Amino acid sequence: MKKSSPTFILSYCVFLIVVGITGCSEKSAEETRPPLKSPAYLEEATPEPVVVSEKTRETYQWYCAQCHGIQGKGDGINAKFLTVPPRNHTKAKYLETRTDKQFFEAIKFGGLSVGRAPCMPAWGNTMSDSTIHELVRYIRELCQCEAL
Amino acid sequence: MKNFLYLLMGGWLLCNPMLSHASLIQEKKCSECHRLSKDENEKSGPDLFYAGNKFQASWLKQYLQNPMTIRIAGGTGDPGFLKGIQANSQKHPALSKKDAGQVTKELMALMLLELPEEVDLLEPLTKGQKAKIKYEFERTFSCISCHQSLNLAGKVRGGISGPSLVNAGNRLQASWVASWLKSPRTFSSKSRMPIYKMEDEARLRLTQFIATLKNENKR
Numbered sequence: 001m002k003k004s005s006p007t008f009i010l011s012y013c014v015f016l017i018v019v020g021i022t023g024c025s026e027k028s029a030e031e032t033r034p035p036l037k038s039p040a041y042l043e044e045a046t047p048e049p050v051v052v053s054e055k056t057r058e059t060y061q062w063y064c065a066q067c068h069g070i071q072g073k074g075d076g077i078n079a080k081f082l083t084v085p086p087r088n089h090t091k092a093k094y095l096e097t098r099t100d101k102q103f104f105e106a107i108k109f110g111g112l113s114v115g116r117a118p119c120m121p122a123w124g125n126t127m128s129d130s131t132i133h134e135l136v137r138y139i140r141e142l143c144q145c146e147a148l
Numbered sequence: 149m150k151n152f153l154y155l156l157m158g159g160w161l162l163c164n165p166m167l168s169h170a171s172l173i174q175e176k177k178c179s180e181c182h183r184l185s186k187d188e189n190e191k192s193g194p195d196l197f198y199a200g201n202k203f204q205a206s207w208l209k210q211y212l213q214n215p216m217t218i219r220i221a222g223g224t225g226d227p228g229f230l231k232g233i234q235a236n237s238q239k240h241p242a243l244s245k246k247d248a249g250q251v252t253k254e255l256m257a258l259m260l261l262e263l264p265e266e267v268d269l270l271e272p273l274t275k276g277q278k279a280k281i282k283y284e285f286e287r288t289f290s291c292i293s294c295h296q297s298l299n300l301a302g303k304v305r306g307g308i309s310g311p312s313l314v315n316a317g318n319r320l321q322a323s324w325v326a327s328w329l330k331s332p333r334t335f336s337s338k339s340r341m342p343i344y345k346m347e348d349e350a351r352l353r354l355t356q357f358i359a360t361l362k363n364e365n366k367r
Contacts (some may be wrong), residue, residue, distance in 0.1 A: 035271035065230050066309040066340055067293065077221050077232045078307030097364055110290065125343040 052141060056134040059127065065136070067119075072142040084117035092145035099147045103136040172250045176243070184258065190338060192223050198335060200259035202324040207315075211252055212248035215240035218319075220296070220308040224340050229309075264331040267322040269354045281357040289344060289354070297358075302367030310341060317362040326355040 039089070061070065067082070069075040072089035079086050089095070102114050111120030123132065140146060178184065181193035199208070222234035243251060273281065282300065286292045294310035304314055316325070329351050334340055346354075 050353045063340055063342070067307075070230050076309075077230065078309050081305075081307045082293055087204070112287065118290055120292040121290035121293065121342045123342055 050133050050137045052134050052138045056131055056138060059131060060135060060138055063123065072139070074106070082117075082118050083117045084111075086120070087116075089139045089142040092143045095139070095143040096145045096148045100136050100140070103139060104132055107132045107135055171254050172247060173254045176241070176247070176251065178251070190225060192225060193224070194219075195336065196255060197258055198260045198324075199255040200257055200310075201263055202320060203255070204319060204321060205256050207319045208255060209248050209252040211319075212243045212251055213245055215242055218311045220312060224309070225338070260334075263323055263327045264334055265323060265326040265351075266326075267326045267352070267355055270322055270359055273347070273353070273356055273360065277306045277353060281353050283352060285355065285357060288350075289346070291354075294341070298361055298365055302365055304366065313358055313361050314366065315361065315363045320358070322355050322359050325358050327353055329354060 045101045060068075060072075065072075065076055067074075067076040067086040068089055069079070069086070074086045074088035074091075076086060087094075105118060106114045106116060108122065108124040110118065110122030112118045113122070127135075173184065178196065179188075179191075181191055182196040183189075183191050185197050221232060222229050226232055226234060230305070278300075285297065291313075292306040294307040296304055296308065296312040296314050297316075298314060299305045302357040306313075317323070328335060329344060329346070332341060332343060
């Protein structure tokens with residue numbers, strides 16, 4: 001590796017401080033939006049309608065409810081310890097403004113990937129894409145809303 | 149009649165050494181709440197069949213005499229877990245110093261033959277690594293959303309659905325932390341924590357960071 005100049009190191013430190021200072025449990029500034037990649041699997045339209053299985057409902061209870069709450073109201077047991085509250089999955093007014101693709105990416109790659117808070121973890125290694133598609137449907141069920 | 153007595157004596161002599169070797173873990177009925185072997189069904193308390201890989205003996209001995217809460221919201225399998233009610237919250241029994249020593253010895257003998265990752269002596273973190281790790285712990289991997297830990301000022305921060313990491317540096321062995329991060333399903337088929345595929349370097353940094361979390365660093 002090339003030897004880095006002091007100014008580079010300095011600006012890197014400033015970057016780390018600025019970006020690193022705001023976490024999930026401390027007051028955080030507005031999130032910066034990382035560049036969105038648009039992977040191939042998202043371009044392929046899912047032909048069959050996604051049906052939310054019983055197993056996926058249990059998956060939501062097992063993994064998601066600890067933050068989003070048993071009924072998806074954003075009041076899980078971790079909620080009051082996070083600076084950015086977990087999204088209320090029953091609030092149509094906001095959720096209509098988000099696309100299914102944004103939901104999918106938030107769940108698979110975490111909140112940061114769609115310009116939302118990093119307190120929302122990435123679940124892409126924990127569950128399959130088809131489960132995540134079902135979770136997106138389940139959230140649409142909870143909010144009784146579709147993307148506008 | 150005489151033969152019968154001999155039989156009785158013989159039986160007693162045979163059984164006696166076995167009895168005195170019967171473990172204190174059994175006597176204290178640890179297995180009512182904890183799995184002592186992987187083949188058992190899930191139980192309400194944390195698994196102990198790999199206790200010898202996971203815990204630091206000195207911490208275990210202290211804990212058994214003076215149990216404190218590590219899972220603030222209770223066990224993840226508790227019926228009241230998601231409601232914030234600890235339905236199964238019996239207090240952990242406290243043992244005498246002597247018994248705690250013996251039980252620790254027996255628990256430390258419960259080990260998996262092979263760990264997914266062995267970590268050698270941990271180097272102290274550099275300043276740059278510390279900034280990086282804070283970023284990763286709070287943002288890249290969202291650890292802090294579910295685990296209490298200490299921020300740079302030594303203040304307790306974080307969610308409560310996962311076990312507290314505030315004293316993890318005294319409680320856990322580094323190799324176990326790295327192994328859990330690498331392959332959590334080796335230890336538990338059921339955990340509410342996301343599975344991560346992280347670079348070896350990131351896993352080591354996290355392990356090092358967790359090793360620095362100690363009660364005595366709390367402000």
